[in-house]
Every structure is written in C-alpha cells, then in structure tokens.
Amino acid sequence: MGLSIEMKFQELVxxxxxxxxxxxxxxxKQVAKMAGKPKAYRAVGNILNKNFDPAIPCHxxxxxxxxxxxxxxxxxxxxxxxxLEGAPI
DNA sequence: CATTTGACGCCAA
DNA sequence: TTTGGCGCCAAAT
Numbered sequence: 001m002g003l004s005i006e007m008k009f010q011e012l013v014x015x016x017x018x019x020x021x022x023x024x025x026x027x028x029k030q031v032a033k034m035a036g037k038p039k040a041y042r043a044v045g046n047i048l049n050k051n052f053d054p055a056i057p058c059h060x061x062x063x064x065x066x067x068x069x070x071x072x073x074x075x076x077x078x079x080x081x082x083x084l085e086g087a088p089i
Numbered sequence: 090c091a092t093t094t095g096a097c098g099c100c101a102a
Numbered sequence: 103t104t105t106g107g108c109g110c111c112a113a114a115t
Contacts, residue, residue: 009112028097032111043112045096050113063097070096078096 009035010047017048020060023086027064045070062089 007015012035020026026034032041048058049072059078063069068089071078082089 032097037111039098039109040111041097042095042110043097046094046111046113047096049096058096061096065098068096072096075096 009037009040009043012036013044013047014051014053014056017056017058017061020057022057025060025062025082025087025089028061028069029064031061048072060085060087 013031016026016031016034028041028044029038032038032044035044037043044061048056048061049070051058052072059071059073059081061069062082066089068075068079068082
C-alpha cells in the first residue's frame with residue numbers, strides 16, 4: 001500500500017516552525033536542516049514569506065548572522081514580538 | 090518544461 | 103568590522 005508519508009518540504013518547514021516554543025528562535029538554516037534539507041535555507045525563507053497563518057510562529061525564525069530577518073507583517077513587528085517573548089536575540 | 094523569485098548563508102576584500 | 107558578491111534550493115509563473 002503506497003501509504004508512505006510523503007510530506008512536501010513546505011509542510012515539513014511549517015511543522016518545524018510550529019514546534020518552536022515561545023522565547024526560542026531558530027535560524028533559517030536550522031529549520032531547513034530539521035526539515036531534511038540543510039541546504040534549502042533559501043526555500044525556507046520563500047515558504048515562510050507566503051505563509052500568513054498566525055498559527056505558525058514564523059516570527060521565531062531569524063538569520064544565522066544574528067540579524068532579525070524579514071517578516072510579511074513588518075520587520076519591526078517581528079523584532080517587537082521577539083523582545084516581548086524574551087528571545088535571546 | 091524553463092525561468093524567475095527571494096523573509097538566506099558564507100567567504101574574500 | 104562591514105560590505106559586496108556568489109551559491110543554493112523549493113515553489114510559483
């Protein structure tokens with residue numbers, strides 16, 4: 001029976017991001033690696049960019065350079081949320 | 090099916 | 103330290 005779990009990279013990324021606890025942050029590269037493709041960090045950014053689902057705390061994904069990164073609702077808002085959550089960033 | 094798009098990452102200067 | 107440029111990949115068109 002071809003019931004092999006076949007998740008798209010996009011689904012895996014969303015799943016990983018959904019599991020990020022409050023006050024924690026992951027880098028795009030880390031998320032890509034956890035999703036099974038350590039070199040797809042570029043695609044991760046693109047995927048999160050299209051996500052407007054508030055159930056996915058995509059604001060907890062930051063750059064490896066220590067910068068905030070972007071956010072489809074405004075980078076300022078992203079930084080504010082991270083500060084409110086007490087993220088080490 | 091081919092090309093373009095980007096919320097990135099890393100290195101050299 | 104900061105900046106510019108190249109590489110990298112999935113999804114959209």
